[in-house]
Amino acid sequence: MSATASDKPLDNDSGNAPKDTGKRRRALVIALLVFVLAAVTWFLLWLFVFSTRETTDDAYVGGNQVGISAQVPGIVTGVFADDTQLVKAGQLLVKLDATDADVAMRRASSALAQAVRQVRQQTQSAASADAAVSARALDLKRAEQDLKRRIPLLAEKAVAPEEVQHARDAVDSARSALEAAQRQADAASALIDGSEVADNPAVEQARASFRQAWVAAQRNAIVAPVDGYVAQRSVQVGNSVQPGQQLMTVVPLHNLWVDANFKESQLRHVRIGQPAKVEADIYGGGVEFHGHVVGLGAGTGSAFSLLPAQNATGNWIKVVQRVPVRIAIDNDDLDKHPLRVGLSTNVTVTITDTSGEVLARTPNDKAVAQTTVYDDVAAKADAAADAIVKANLGAPKI
Known part of the structure; x- marks a missing residue:
């Protein structure tokens, strides 16, 4: 009996071997199912999510930075705007x-008035010269008539030849005087033909000089061209500024964009x-800004860098390049959540619709940025010049 009992395997008595084998099989099946499910999930994510978009965090907010500079030389007597302050178009800075x-x-102004008066004087002198021509014409006619009456009398010896000669000399003298x-x-x-006093070239030249001086006087007040x-x-009070010298910058925080630097493989x-x-990053993932692609850069960032790479010299290491893609942001989103130029962002572009162009095919015929602040400057200068001309034309003669 003892020998028979000792011949049986110990595992059969405990029953652990079949149970362990079953557990391992179930674990393997479960692991396999998990891996299959993960693979299917990843495939579905790639198919319906990752393959439909391109994402980068190398993206920064951009905007127009309007430099405010002097147009005429002068001494600064007042500064009416400081950093972080809002200014409106046309506001004094x-x-x-x-x-x-x-x-x-x-x-x-005096030169313009003098020019008008000189042209008026020239007009009167021309009228006087025309009157002198008429008088000399009458003198010539009278001399010719006197000669005509004396020639028949010379044949009858009623007058002396000398008198007829004097009449001929008078005709020649009158003709020369007329010429x-x-x-x-x-x-x-x-100097005055073909134009009125106000349109005379001398007056127009003086008007142009006055217009230039008037505009220069207005430019002593430097205004904001745009809101921002x-x-x-x-700039500080007392500074001596020169034309073109940068005084400050006005940044409009509307119509902003994002320059997203995607890898060339994206x-x-x-x-x-x-x-x-x-x-x-300033608002986090809880705030989304909507926009659209407006264009792709004409070259990589390294191509326009100050010191571009020289890959034809020395050892060469391939580096994935990035190309800026401009994203226009909807202004409604900017009104709700203002951004600042230079802020970091994460950009996701949906690429399912590939019917658009890679590069623009037609040139843009609309202004990228414009201002109407200076539109009426020329009109006001002309109005001031017209007032001076009118004041020096004199009262019309009745």
């Missing part, structure tokens, strides 16, 4: 001392017009 400009404008008067009249009329926020103010299906989603 910096004021320059207007003493020199006022002197120049008064000088130009001289005509030339003087032509010379006087040459002031940044980089460097651009295969990126097209103009594709929708984009932007998340700014």
Whole structure:
């Protein structure tokens, strides 16, 4: 009995071997199912999510930065805007001392008035010269009539030959006087022919000088060309500024965009017009900005760098390049959640619709940015010049 009992395997008595084998099989099946499910899930995510979009976090907010500079030299007498402050188009930002400009404008105003009066004088001189021509013509006619009456009397010896000769000399003298008067009249009329006093070239030249002086005087008040926020103010009261000198910057925080730097391998299906989603680090993932692709850069960032790579020299290591893709942001989103230029963002472009163009096919005929602040400057200058001309034309003669 003892020998028979000792011949049986110990595992059969405990029953652990079959149970362990079954557990391992179930574990393997479960693991296999998990891996299959994960693979299917990943495939479905790639098919319906990852393959339909391109994402990058190398993206930054961009916008127009309008530099405010002086157009005329002068001394700063007032600064009316500082960093972070909101300014409106046409609002006074910096004021320059207007003493020199006022002197120049008064000088130009006097020159314009003098030009008008000189042209009026030339007009009167031309009229006087025309009257002299008429008088010399009458003198010639009278001399010719006197000669005509004396010639028959000479045949009858009723007058002396000397008297007839004197009559001929008088005709020649009157004819010469008429020719001289005509030339003087032509010379006087040459300065005024074909134009009124206000349209005379001399008056137009003086008007242009006055217009230039008037505009220069207005430019002593430096105004904001657009709505925006002031940044980089460097001007101080008492500074002597020169034309073109940067005084401050006005940044409009409307019509912003994002420059998303995608890898070159991500651009295969990126097209103009594709929708984009932007998340700014300043607001986190809870705020989404909507936009669309408006264009792709004409070159990589390294191509336009100050020191571009020289891959034809030395050892060469391939580096994946990035191309900026511009994303226009909807202004409604910017009104709700304002952004700042230079902020970091995450951009996701939906690439399912590839019917758009990779590059623009037609040139843009609309203004990228414009202002109407300076539109009426020329009209006001012309109105001031017209007032000076009218004041010096004199009262019309009845």
